[in-house]
Amino acid sequence: MLKHNTYFDGRVQSVGFERNGLKATVGVIEPGEYHFGTGAAERMTVTSGQLKVKQAGGNDWVTYPQGTSFEVAANSGFDVQAVGGPAAYLCEFLG
Amino acid sequence: MLKHNTYFDGRVQSVGFERNGLKATVGVIEPGEYHFGTGAAERMTVTSGQLKVKQAGGNDWVTYPQGTSFEVAANSGFDVQAVGGPAAYLCEFLG
Numbered sequence: 367m368l369k370h371n372t373y374f375d376g377r378v379q380s381v382g383f384e385r386n387g388l389k390a391t392v393g394v395i396e397p398g399e400y401h402f403g404t405g406a407a408e409r410m411t412v413t414s415g416q417l418k419v420k421q422a423g424g425n426d427w428v429t430y431p432q433g434t435s436f437e438v439a440a441n442s443g444f445d446v447q448a449v450g451g452p453a454a455y456l457c458e459f460l461g
Numbered sequence: 462m463l464k465h466n467t468y469f470d471g472r473v474q475s476v477g478f479e480r481n482g483l484k485a486t487v488g489v490i491e492p493g494e495y496h497f498g499t500g501a502a503e504r505m506t507v508t509s510g511q512l513k514v515k516q517a518g519g520n521d522w523v524t525y526p527q528g529t530s531f532e533v534a535a536n537s538g539f540d541v542q543a544v545g546g547p548a549a550y551l552c553e554f555l556g
Contacts, residue, residue: 367471368471368472368473368474368489368491368547370465370467370474372465376462376463377463378463379463379465379476380476381474381475381476381487381488381489381549383489383491383547383549384546384547385509385510385545385546385547385548386545386546390509390549392476392487392488392489392508392509392549392550393476393487394463394476394478394487396463396478411508413487413506413508413551414480414485414487414551414553415480450480450481451479451480451481452463452478452479452480454476454478454485454487454551455487456508456509456549458509
């Protein structure tokens with residue numbers, strides 16, 4: 367079953383799915399700054415546009431263009447900004 | 462504004478967005494076979510899983526694994542199957 371998720375008044379939306387026992391979502395982040403907490407660890411791959419990310423406990427904003435990925439530890443979180451327009455991503459839950 | 466799209470009783474869902482004047486969607490296709498018509502030409506990139514595709518007027522099913530893309534002409538269409546579980550994609554409208 368596919369599941370539509372919407373956050374921050376619809377400014378971040380995704381579709382959740384599962385394959386081979388692993389959960390994942392594909393979604394879009396509109397320009398703006400948002401914080402996401404994590405339960406399981408996640409791998410975020412930017413599939414369109416560009417994201418700027420600051421990991422929990424970190425000070426630096428790191429830019430991830432299309433085709434690049436970053437991982438977020440379990441029980442942690444990250445601040446994220448979509449830069450230059452909406453950005454699309456694949457989020458894979460790692461455990 | 463992001464837009465949630467749902468087709469075939471929710472077995473195909475996507476989130477639509479626009480950046481730099483180009484429309485795009487990210488979405489998920491559940492196992493099964495579906496037909497999509499095109500208005501504008503489209504580039505479909507498989508971001509997770511695998512799609513089998515037969516273009517309108519074609520006889521062959523071609524397999525596209527994660528990381529590969531195919532294009533569909535304007536005012537045409539394609540049959541598509543998700544293979545081995547749901548598959549996720551980025552669809553870019555080319556004009």
